Amino acid sequence: MIKEVITVILLVVGCFFFLAGTLGLLRFPDLFSRLHALTKADNLGLGFIAAGMAVYIASPWVAVKIFFIWLFTLLASSTSSYLIARFQKEQEQTKNRKE
Amino acid sequence: MSVLIDILLAILVIYLALQSLLAPRLSQSVFLFFAFGLALALAWVRLGAVDVAITEAAIASGFLGVLFLDALRDFSPRSSEEQKNISTVQNSRSRNSVKSLLLPRLSLVLGLGLFLLIALEAVWNIPDGGGLAADAEKLLPQSGVEHPVTAVLINFRAYDTWLEIGVILLGLLAVFAVGKIQIYRKPIPVVDDILLRQVILFFTPVLFLFGAFLLYFGKTGPGGAFQAAVLWGAIGILLHLGGRPIFLLIPRWLGQLLLTLGLLFFLILGFLFIAGGATLFEYPPAYAGVLILIVETLAAISIAAALTAMFANLNQMKKEESNKIDSTN
Known part of the structure; x- marks a missing residue:
C-alpha cells in the first residue's frame, strides 16, 4: 500500500515537471530559453518517473538498470541540446557579420 | 483499464500517421513521423512483440530519423523562398486542372478501399491456434536456440533472412549508384568539438556492449542480429558525425569485406549443407547453436556496416554539392 502511494506521488511529480517543460517549450520566446526549459524540467521529470517505476517494480537489479537509462538519457539530451544551442549561436554570429 | 490504454494508443497511432501525412511543412512531417514511430513501438510492446518494438524504435525513429534529419538540413536553408514559389505555382496549376485530378483520386480511393477489404478478409480468416506456431514450438529443441522468434528467423526460415x-x-x-562512388573516398572537414568528441567516445563502448548483449540475448529472448546491427550502425554514424568516418579510415577492401561478410558466410554455409547431403540452411542440430551465433554476429556486422555506409555516402554527396556551390559563388 505504502509502495503504491510513493509510486503515485513520484509519477505525479514527474508528470508535473514534464508539463512545466512542455509549457516552457511552447511559451518561451527564443530557442535558448526553450532549450533550457526542456532540458532542465524534462530530465528532472524523467528522473522522478524512473524513480517511481523503480519503487513500483521493487527489484534492486531493475532499479540499477532504470538508473542507468536515466543517466544515459541525461548525457545524450544535454549534449544534443548543447549542440543545438551552439549551432544556433554560430548561425546568429554569421548573420550578424553579414549585416 | 488496459483496454482503455490500448484504445488510446491505437487512436494516437492513427492520429499521428494522419498528421504526419497532412502536415503543411516538411519539418513537421518528419518530427510527427518520429512520434509515430515511437507510438507504434509502444503498440508493439502492448501486443507482446518486443522484438518488433525494438526494431521499430531503432529503425523508424533512430536510423530513418537520422536520414530524414540529414535530408531536412539539406532542404532547409533555401526552403522558405523556394517553397513559397513552388506552392504558388502549384496553386495556379491545380486550379486549372481540378478535373484532370479527379480520375487519379477516384482510382486511389477505389484501390485503398479494395486493399482495406482484402486486409479485413485476411484478419477474419486467421486460423484458430495461430497457424504454424505449434509446429515451431515442437521443433524448438532441435533449432539450437531457445527463443521461438530467433529459431524461425535464423533456422526455420533462414532463406528469408538471408534474402533480407x-x-x-x-x-x-542503389545509394552508391545514385551518388558517385569516387566521392565516397574524399575526406570531410572534421567537426572539432571537445564535448561532442568526449560523449561519442563515452557512448561507443556502451553501444557496442549493448549491441553484443542484444545479439547474444537473441538466443533466449527478444533480440538478435537486426537489433544489434542498428546499435552497431549507430556507432558508425556517431563516429562519422564526430569526424571519424570509419569507411574512409579503413582500406577499401576491408570496407567491402565488412559489407558482404554476412551474406557471403550465410551463402557458403548453405552450400556446405547441400554438399553434406542436407538441404539449404538445414543446420545439423548438434552444431546449430554455435553456427547460428556465428551467422548472427557476421550478419549484424554486415548490416551495421551497410547502415553506416548508407549514411556516410549520403552525407558525403551533400558536402560535395555544397562545396561546389560555394566555389561557383
Whole structure:
C-alpha cells in the first residue's frame, strides 16, 4: 500500500515537471530559453518517473538498470541540446557579420 | 483499464500517421513521423512483440530519423523562398486542372478501399491456434536456440533472412549508384568539438556492449542480429558525425569485406549443407547453436556496416554539392 502511494506521488511529480517543460517549450520566446526549459524540467521529470517505476517494480537489479537509462538519457539530451544551442549561436554570429 | 490504454494508443497511432501525412511543412512531417514511430513501438510492446518494438524504435525513429534529419538540413536553408514559389505555382496549376485530378483520386480511393477489404478478409480468416506456431514450438529443441522468434528467423526460415540481408546490401548499392562512388573516398572537414568528441567516445563502448548483449540475448529472448546491427550502425554514424568516418579510415577492401561478410558466410554455409547431403540452411542440430551465433554476429556486422555506409555516402554527396556551390559563388 505504502509502495503504491510513493509510486503515485513520484509519477505525479514527474508528470508535473514534464508539463512545466512542455509549457516552457511552447511559451518561451527564443530557442535558448526553450532549450533550457526542456532540458532542465524534462530530465528532472524523467528522473522522478524512473524513480517511481523503480519503487513500483521493487527489484534492486531493475532499479540499477532504470538508473542507468536515466543517466544515459541525461548525457545524450544535454549534449544534443548543447549542440543545438551552439549551432544556433554560430548561425546568429554569421548573420550578424553579414549585416 | 488496459483496454482503455490500448484504445488510446491505437487512436494516437492513427492520429499521428494522419498528421504526419497532412502536415503543411516538411519539418513537421518528419518530427510527427518520429512520434509515430515511437507510438507504434509502444503498440508493439502492448501486443507482446518486443522484438518488433525494438526494431521499430531503432529503425523508424533512430536510423530513418537520422536520414530524414540529414535530408531536412539539406532542404532547409533555401526552403522558405523556394517553397513559397513552388506552392504558388502549384496553386495556379491545380486550379486549372481540378478535373484532370479527379480520375487519379477516384482510382486511389477505389484501390485503398479494395486493399482495406482484402486486409479485413485476411484478419477474419486467421486460423484458430495461430497457424504454424505449434509446429515451431515442437521443433524448438532441435533449432539450437531457445527463443521461438530467433529459431524461425535464423533456422526455420533462414532463406528469408538471408534474402533480407541481401535487400539491405541492394539498398546500399542503389545509394552508391545514385551518388558517385569516387566521392565516397574524399575526406570531410572534421567537426572539432571537445564535448561532442568526449560523449561519442563515452557512448561507443556502451553501444557496442549493448549491441553484443542484444545479439547474444537473441538466443533466449527478444533480440538478435537486426537489433544489434542498428546499435552497431549507430556507432558508425556517431563516429562519422564526430569526424571519424570509419569507411574512409579503413582500406577499401576491408570496407567491402565488412559489407558482404554476412551474406557471403550465410551463402557458403548453405552450400556446405547441400554438399553434406542436407538441404539449404538445414543446420545439423548438434552444431546449430554455435553456427547460428556465428551467422548472427557476421550478419549484424554486415548490416551495421551497410547502415553506416548508407549514411556516410549520403552525407558525403551533400558536402560535395555544397562545396561546389560555394566555389561557383
